[in-house]
Amino acid sequence: MSDKKKRATPLLDDLEKGPWPSFVKEIKNEARRPMVQDLLGVLERSYEEHIGHWKHGGLVGVMGYGGGVIGRYSDLATEFPDVAEFHTCRINQPSGWFYTSEALRDLCDIWDRHGSGLTNMHGSTGDIIFLGAKTEALEPIFAELTAKGWDLGGSGSDMRTPSCCVGPARCEWANYDTLGVCYDITQGFQDELHRPAFPYKFKIKFAGCPNDCVASVARADLSIIGTWKDDIRVDQAQVREYAKSGTDIQKEVCDLCPSRCMAWNGKDLAIENAECVKCMHCINVLPKALRPGKEKGATIMIGAKAPIIGGALLSSVFVPFIEMEPPYQDLKDLCAAIWDFWGEHGKNRERVGEFIQRVGLGSFLGQIGLDPVPEMIAHPRTNPYIFFEDELVEAATK
Amino acid sequence: MSDKKKRATPLLDDLEKGPWPSFVKEIKNEARRPMVQDLLGVLERSYEEHIGHWKHGGLVGVMGYGGGVIGRYSDLATEFPDVAEFHTCRINQPSGWFYTSEALRDLCDIWDRHGSGLTNMHGSTGDIIFLGAKTEALEPIFAELTAKGWDLGGSGSDMRTPSCCVGPARCEWANYDTLGVCYDITQGFQDELHRPAFPYKFKIKFAGCPNDCVASVARADLSIIGTWKDDIRVDQAQVREYAKSGTDIQKEVCDLCPSRCMAWNGKDLAIENAECVKCMHCINVLPKALRPGKEKGATIMIGAKAPIIGGALLSSVFVPFIEMEPPYQDLKDLCAAIWDFWGEHGKNRERVGEFIQRVGLGSFLGQIGLDPVPEMIAHPRTNPYIFFEDELVEAATK
Amino acid sequence: MPERKTDIGPPHYEKFLPPVIKKNYGKWLYHENPEAGVLVHVAESGDKLFTVRAGTPRLLSVTTLRAFAELADKHCGGYLRFTSRNNVEFLLADPAKIKPLQKDLAALGFPVGGTGNAISSIVHTQGWVHCHSAASDASGVVKALMDELYPRFVNMDLPAKLRVAFACCLNMCGAVHCSDIAVLGVHTRAPKIDHKELPKVCEVPTLVSSCPTGAIRPATVEGKASVEVEEQQCMYCGNCYTVCPAMKISNPKTDGISIWVGGKVSNARHEPMFSKLAIPFLPNNPPRWPEVVEAVVKLVNVYATNARKHERMGEWIERIGWSRFFKLTGIPFTKYHIDDFTHAGETFKRSAQLKH
Amino acid sequence: MPERKTDIGPPHYEKFLPPVIKKNYGKWLYHENPEAGVLVHVAESGDKLFTVRAGTPRLLSVTTLRAFAELADKHCGGYLRFTSRNNVEFLLADPAKIKPLQKDLAALGFPVGGTGNAISSIVHTQGWVHCHSAASDASGVVKALMDELYPRFVNMDLPAKLRVAFACCLNMCGAVHCSDIAVLGVHTRAPKIDHKELPKVCEVPTLVSSCPTGAIRPATVEGKASVEVEEQQCMYCGNCYTVCPAMKISNPKTDGISIWVGGKVSNARHEPMFSKLAIPFLPNNPPRWPEVVEAVVKLVNVYATNARKHERMGEWIERIGWSRFFKLTGIPFTKYHIDDFTHAGETFKRSAQLKH
Numbered sequence A, B: 001m002s003d004k005k006k007r008a009t010p011l012l013d014d015l016e017k018g019p020w021p022s023f024v025k026e027i028k029n030e031a032r033r034p035m036v037q038d039l040l041g042v043l044e045r046s047y048e049e050h051i052g053h054w055k056h057g058g059l060v061g062v063m064g065y066g067g068g069v070i071g072r073y074s075d076l077a078t079e080f081p082d083v084a085e086f087h088t089c090r091i092n093q094p095s096g097w098f099y100t101s102e103a104l105r106d107l108c109d110i111w112d113r114h115g116s117g118l119t120n121m122h123g124s125t126g127d128i129i130f131l132g133a134k135t136e137a138l139e140p141i142f143a144e145l146t147a148k149g150w151d152l153g154g155s156g157s158d159m160r161t162p163s164c165c166v167g168p169a170r171c172e173w174a175n176y177d178t179l180g181v182c183y184d185i186t187q188g189f190q191d192e193l194h195r196p197a198f199p200y201k202f203k204i205k206f207a208g209c210p211n212d213c214v215a216s217v218a219r220a221d222l223s224i225i226g227t228w229k230d231d232i233r234v235d236q237a238q239v240r241e242y243a244k245s246g247t248d249i250q251k252e253v254c255d256l257c258p259s260r261c262m263a264w265n266g267k268d269l270a271i272e273n274a275e276c277v278k279c280m281h282c283i284n285v286l287p288k289a290l291r292p293g294k295e296k297g298a299t300i301m302i303g304a305k306a307p308i309i310g311g312a313l314l315s316s317v318f319v320p321f322i323e324m325e326p327p328y329q330d331l332k333d334l335c336a337a338i339w340d341f342w343g344e345h346g347k348n349r350e351r352v353g354e355f356i357q358r359v360g361l362g363s364f365l366g367q368i369g370l371d372p373v374p375e376m377i378a379h380p381r382t383n384p385y386i387f388f389e390d391e392l393v394e395a396a397t398k
Numbered sequence C, D: 001m002p003e004r005k006t007d008i009g010p011p012h013y014e015k016f017l018p019p020v021i022k023k024n025y026g027k028w029l030y031h032e033n034p035e036a037g038v039l040v041h042v043a044e045s046g047d048k049l050f051t052v053r054a055g056t057p058r059l060l061s062v063t064t065l066r067a068f069a070e071l072a073d074k075h076c077g078g079y080l081r082f083t084s085r086n087n088v089e090f091l092l093a094d095p096a097k098i099k100p101l102q103k104d105l106a107a108l109g110f111p112v113g114g115t116g117n118a119i120s121s122i123v124h125t126q127g128w129v130h131c132h133s134a135a136s137d138a139s140g141v142v143k144a145l146m147d148e149l150y151p152r153f154v155n156m157d158l159p160a161k162l163r164v165a166f167a168c169c170l171n172m173c174g175a176v177h178c179s180d181i182a183v184l185g186v187h188t189r190a191p192k193i194d195h196k197e198l199p200k201v202c203e204v205p206t207l208v209s210s211c212p213t214g215a216i217r218p219a220t221v222e223g224k225a226s227v228e229v230e231e232q233q234c235m236y237c238g239n240c241y242t243v244c245p246a247m248k249i250s251n252p253k254t255d256g257i258s259i260w261v262g263g264k265v266s267n268a269r270h271e272p273m274f275s276k277l278a279i280p281f282l283p284n285n286p287p288r289w290p291e292v293v294e295a296v297v298k299l300v301n302v303y304a305t306n307a308r309k310h311e312r313m314g315e316w317i318e319r320i321g322w323s324r325f326f327k328l329t330g331i332p333f334t335k336y337h338i339d340d341f342t343h344a345g346e347t348f349k350r351s352a353q354l355k356h
């Protein structure tokens, strides 16, 4: 093993320099491990050759679970035997990514004993990522994690680990309890999370307001975005303060309001709330003066995904406004209804957003039991290719 | 024939009432003709039964031409023998639809002698429509028309009769000679007009400015829309006149400018011309005060069509700015280049706009010999499905 | 019979231009619109051209055309033109002739108007008068509509121009797809196949490829090469009938009319826009199509009372939003309004920017 | 080994919330951002929570995590969190601890910043560290970029937030498709088929249907069921490789990086937008990827000097127009920028509204 210690990594070493914290330093922090030595070796090789050296292989995981572990194998196993197996464990993060030093240390201790000692805090879906475990280590890791109250996250065609913004824990703009519902849904759908039974992955992200600090509209099959129904709460005195201290209310606020529903006369800021589209801009610029209304809830959007196959999708409006109170039964029923219909008719590797476009939003709504409303669309159809049904025609002609 | 005279048309008769001029009256104006009697009969029948009684049959036309006549036959020929054949002749209108009473009478006389005496002034492509001729009448009609200096228009898969707005003949906003180029192109492409040789129809419409008074962007495969390059000409005194006489310059003009590039201080109207997108709105509202610039020309757009098959298309920018001076050689060369490539590779009944989408605008430009420019697109691609070519990659990697 | 000429093209327009136009061609300075249907164009030379515009049914008899010719001789040296929306325009050099001309036109029954912020003539198509694909009549619907919209033609009391168009089938001759209000004839049943006729008059491959949704498949019927239609997949566009007369698409019971709103073609303020579906289906109810007339008049009035000055129908709707539009007009929103064709996803609302 | 438990889910977050949060949960009034990396949240009760945010490489050793834990114990009762962009946040009740914490973080080499109108950490993916599809490394490109963008992280001198994201292949883990600036690894050659391996490890039908452009067709090679790729139709997305390891897509010579701009996900002002192509291809040039770094820094600077206050990258470009964008940045516009996929037509400029 000693020879490994000696292996030079000049290209990687260059990335230890510079003001930004270095992932190479992080890797070297754990370099006492042979596995990490081999990781450095493989990685340096990739830097030399401009190509990766990992391959996917047979499914690996823990007993009774279908998700939570990503199998990875090196294609240079003979040269770097200690990364022949280099799997990822996804551990379900706590809502809002809050930790105590103690909890963090528990995780470190477990990972110290059984893996590379390298992590991602966090993966883009939101999980804690343990980066680099051998197959034989998976069960022990799992046992120790659960003993300390942790569990694996999702992977494969299951409900992926839900995530949420910091919300009510630290943000004055949260229109519902993002942490609470994220925890509730995660616990309520443990089977869907651990045992892939869907046509493809299904992601849920909770954002407390339209600022969407978890990028749910771009990254979740179900995007739950907090909003409100009534009037923006205005503290005119504070508005004047902002004006005094240099904010150009007209230019920076009124002129940038997408619905142009604000008027500033130098003394008061008037808002035509009926026209407000709850974009958050004015509140963002004047946090001390403006607050969302009191009738709070969320907009449920559906279908975001990455490009493959049909091109990337943003989520689209599914339920314009829903109250978000425990036990969140409406939301759970909605999930169940979606999973039933999509689960039965979705093709293999067809995300729900693609599925909706294939079967048509109109008929999808019918199956889910939702009424079509104009809020769901940017505009009605422009093409005349209407699948008329007899009822419509008969009703009109009789 | 006398019995025909007696046939009652109660439903149609109802449409002789009311303030708007009645097409039924027009038809009855010519009812001395048996053919028109039968037309009334067939039409009344359609009104009773809620269905049309025309069918397309074998191609009809005049010798040596493939276009200009639309064959129509009644499916109630035995009952209405005089409309058994009821064809349409399309006669190429003069540029801008200008006539003298004499010219109009010439046309009437010919049509009186050989057809129903019913016309459309005009068809939506722009032709003079002679509505209802028997097959045997076609050659005589054609002979008398040409004798008087008239010719047929297009139909089928040919260059359709070009049309243009009134332009410089009566409009202060014309940025080029719409009538002149319309006439020139029509004469220059007589063969393409009369002898269908394209995959499908090809329409050209000339509008003198972005108001697009011939709806070219929606209705022409090639839409030539006048525009200018330099600054809008402003008569500040006249602007103030408008303000005095009640026009709210700020609200009605500045606030509605799509590029928000105008400022009104109560005395002068300032225009940031570099930002102006030549939409015409301010000029439309203040015709006495504002005029397009002096560097005049046109934007060439391509591909508009009705919905069938892939959905309707508006034309898209093809040449952002081109000077429009006789003999319009650039425009003619462009048409030839388009017809060559589309003619060779277009599918049967594939409009050029559909063709461009199938082969890709990028490669279409390459074939036509135009460089891609950002003006041609609303925004660059959002999907990562790029057909990389070796040159690009090699140039970057060597 | 005179000797045969071909490829001569149309007469040169110059022959038909009045002297004042010939003189000031391309040198116009500005225009005014003193009253509905009257335009005054002032040239750099100071010369003035007076235009009087009158509405027509577009379907014109030679009798009427001769009457127009007479009016032109009487009032403006025989010079007249037609517009891109099928109105007739008399081109006067002498303003004193405006009133007399208006009187004569009134006597003949042709209304003067259609200029400025008005409803001009309805661009339309053939319908039962001459076309085979028509799901409704064109001239009749237009006449019924204009009788009610007449005040909007002879006045200029709308926020902006309002363009109404009619097409009798999805081929959309007349390009209704970009109108403030579009009235469109629709078939709502799959074509009836005449298996006897088909092999004689149609090419099966062309026919199969004519279907936007691929609903047509080759099939052998009674030993003959024919086709079958997967009715579930058919959305009644009628393109198969256009290429093959043996695919009868018209149906007296189930053909009808749909209403579309918010299109425009000018580049003024807002870029050109397609019309969007407002009402999926109204019955064919000749001779007056009351349901259609009522719906269109309602749309015009709601627009007229709610839109801001210079706002076209589509610009107004974009500002207030579609949910407000459906509320104000009382039109029910249905699944038919939700696009389910090729680019459907592009029409979904992909933002949380909503009015609650 | 403890007895086996399953389906217990994550620990309840409440256990990890500091007292000041427990007390004021959902009752925050407003916040301030006094300096880069420091947030003050004020509750209705008057209580204050002080947040100190530091950037991390996301790939963290347990050694560093333990160091964070120590800092948390020392300065804020052991309470900390991570952000949705992988920064670490220390949650202080006592403002007096801010400076000392900042000092300790500086000593450890973790920069305080990323708040307000700054460039926060780059959301990124695995790259050569752990993934098989990677067309480039993730951590390395990100490190090289952030070393140069560092001043934009520790200051708040941009017109608005600027979100940079990196993904190493078209799967786009990390959802770069809606970022102000997106850096995306791209393959540029069709997959090499391992005909020996394929029959063993892949299902041909699944493989065939995995191709967005239908470039993959079933084929029998040396008697075995395999596939062939119509290279003309392949745009190198790598999806075939994702479903079938025998379709090797990576290529050391021709893999590289593309740059995308103008995406956003917030609903503030403008609706969410996709990123659009700015630079189709830059070479893989480890360890510092100078071409990529130069391009991104240039984009940031042009944006910073030209955009108006509160204007995100995409909002700025929309205002000035794409031709101006390409002029200002000096990036050549090519046919690669013109969409030619399914909805290409929707991206064409269908209006004469142009700046000349």
Ligand code: SRM
Residues within 6 Å of the ligand: A056, A070, A072, A088, A090, A120, A122, A123, A124, A125, A126, A127, A128, A129, A153, A154, A161, A201, A203, A218, A219, A220, A304, A305, A306, A307, A308, A309, A351, D124, D125, D126, D130, D131, D132, D133, D171, D172, D173, D174, D175, D242
């Ligand atoms: C670890 C992670 C990237 C990271 O470094 O953070 C990741 C890693 C992988 N993703 Fe991902 N994805 C990760 C978040 C995402 C996201 C972002 C998100 O979830 O917010 C996306 C885009 C959003 C979306 O879901 O569309 C994403 C879209 C994909 C796709 C494309 C899916 C699609 O429908 O287009 C694939 C391909 C697939 O599923 O076969 C994919 C597949 C993969 C695989 C499993 C590659 C494969 O085919 O086996 C990667 C394993 C890498 C490895 O070696 O560990 N990954 N993946 C992220 C999960 C960590 C976590 O659980 O927290």
Ligand code: SRM
Residues within 6 Å of the ligand: B056, B070, B072, B088, B090, B120, B122, B123, B124, B125, B126, B127, B128, B129, B153, B161, B201, B203, B218, B219, B220, B304, B305, B306, B307, B308, B309, B351, C124, C125, C126, C130, C131, C132, C133, C171, C172, C173, C174, C175, C242
């Ligand atoms: C006469 C006219 C309507 C009118 O009453 O004015 C007309 C009438 C017909 N059109 Fe049209 N089209 C007429 C202008 C248009 C326009 C508008 C325009 O040209 O500005 C369009 C929409 C723009 C476009 O070209 O896309 C139009 C789009 C069609 C289409 C659909 C083409 C497409 O690509 O989607 C068809 C179907 C076809 O070509 O087979 C069509 C086919 C037809 C046919 C020939 C029906 C057929 O399949 O045989 C109609 C003959 C009616 C008859 O019985 O006389 N007509 N047609 C117009 C021509 C008169 C003239 O020459 O001036």
Ligand code: SRM
Residues within 6 Å of the ligand: B096, B164, B165, B166, B167, B170, B171, B172, B173, B211, B212, B213, B214, B215, B284, B285, C031, C033, C039, C082, C083, C084, C085, C086, C087, C114, C115, C116, C117, C120, C121, C123, C160, C161, C163, C178, C179, C180, C263, C264, C265, C266, C267, C268, C312
């Ligand atoms: C005569 C005609 C051109 C021709 O060659 O026949 C014409 C003539 C004029 N148009 Fe037009 N337009 C004519 C069809 C059109 C069309 C095409 C159509 O309707 O199918 C359009 C596009 C409509 C659309 O966008 O859907 C059109 C959009 C305009 C506009 C832009 C209106 C807007 O705000 O969107 C203006 C500017 C204005 O009205 O302020 C305009 C302005 C004008 C002016 C004032 C130009 C001028 O200085 O002379 C002319 C008198 C307008 C009027 O009627 O008040 N013209 N105009 C057409 C008369 C049609 C009719 O009989 O009513």
Ligand code: SRM
Residues within 6 Å of the ligand: A096, A164, A165, A166, A167, A170, A171, A172, A173, A211, A212, A213, A214, A215, A284, A285, D031, D033, D039, D082, D083, D084, D085, D086, D087, D114, D115, D116, D117, D120, D121, D123, D160, D161, D163, D178, D179, D180, D263, D264, D265, D266, D267, D268, D312
């Ligand atoms: C901590 C975090 C949520 C979390 O649960 O982790 C968060 C926290 C806050 N966000 Fe955020 N945002 C966070 C990710 C995001 C994201 C998601 C992302 O970047 O992937 C977005 C969407 C970005 C986009 O649109 O592409 C986001 C868009 C916003 C916006 C809207 C900005 C805009 O004008 O578009 C605001 C409002 C503002 O900044 O004025 C905002 C405002 C805020 C406020 C001020 C909310 C509050 O009152 O506390 C918080 C401090 C902001 C700051 O950093 O200056 N936050 N914020 C995330 C910190 C990420 C980081 O470490 O930098």
Ligand code: SF4
Residues within 6 Å of the ligand: A165, A166, A167, A168, A171, A172, A173, A174, A175, A207, A208, A209, A210, A211, A212, A213, A214
């Ligand atoms: S999404 Fe809204 S509620 Fe959640 S953290 Fe961001 S700003 Fe606060």
Ligand code: SF4
Residues within 6 Å of the ligand: A256, A257, A258, A259, A260, A261, A262, A271, A275, A276, A277, A278, A279, A280, A281, A282, A283, D269
């Ligand atoms: S939230 Fe947005 S839309 Fe509503 S008033 Fe404020 S800026 Fe305008």
Ligand code: SF4
Residues within 6 Å of the ligand: B165, B166, B167, B168, B171, B172, B173, B174, B175, B207, B208, B209, B210, B211, B212, B213, B214
């Ligand atoms: S298009 Fe322009 S130039 Fe032509 S008539 Fe209309 S306004 Fe005048």
Ligand code: SF4
Residues within 6 Å of the ligand: B256, B257, B258, B259, B260, B261, B262, B271, B275, B276, B277, B278, B279, B280, B281, B282, B283, C269
């Ligand atoms: S033409 Fe249009 S864009 Fe240009 S200044 Fe006038 S209103 Fe603005």
Ligand code: SF4
Residues within 6 Å of the ligand: C125, C126, C127, C131, C132, C133, C134, C135, C167, C168, C169, C170, C171, C172, C173
């Ligand atoms: S719209 Fe249809 S029915 Fe009407 S004329 Fe055109 S093709 Fe014939």
Ligand code: SF4
Residues within 6 Å of the ligand: C190, C191, C210, C211, C212, C213, C214, C215, C216, C229, C233, C234, C235, C236, C237, C238, C239, C240, C241, C249
């Ligand atoms: S009507 Fe249209 S959709 Fe129906 S079969 Fe014919 S072509 Fe296909």
Ligand code: SF4
Residues within 6 Å of the ligand: D125, D126, D127, D131, D132, D133, D134, D135, D167, D168, D169, D170, D171, D172, D173
């Ligand atoms: S983006 Fe591609 S290469 Fe990178 S982690 Fe995701 S799947 Fe792997």
Ligand code: SF4
Residues within 6 Å of the ligand: D190, D191, D210, D211, D212, D213, D214, D215, D216, D229, D233, D234, D235, D236, D237, D238, D239, D240, D241, D249
């Ligand atoms: S890389 Fe993509 S496009 Fe090319 S063959 Fe594979 S799946 Fe098809």
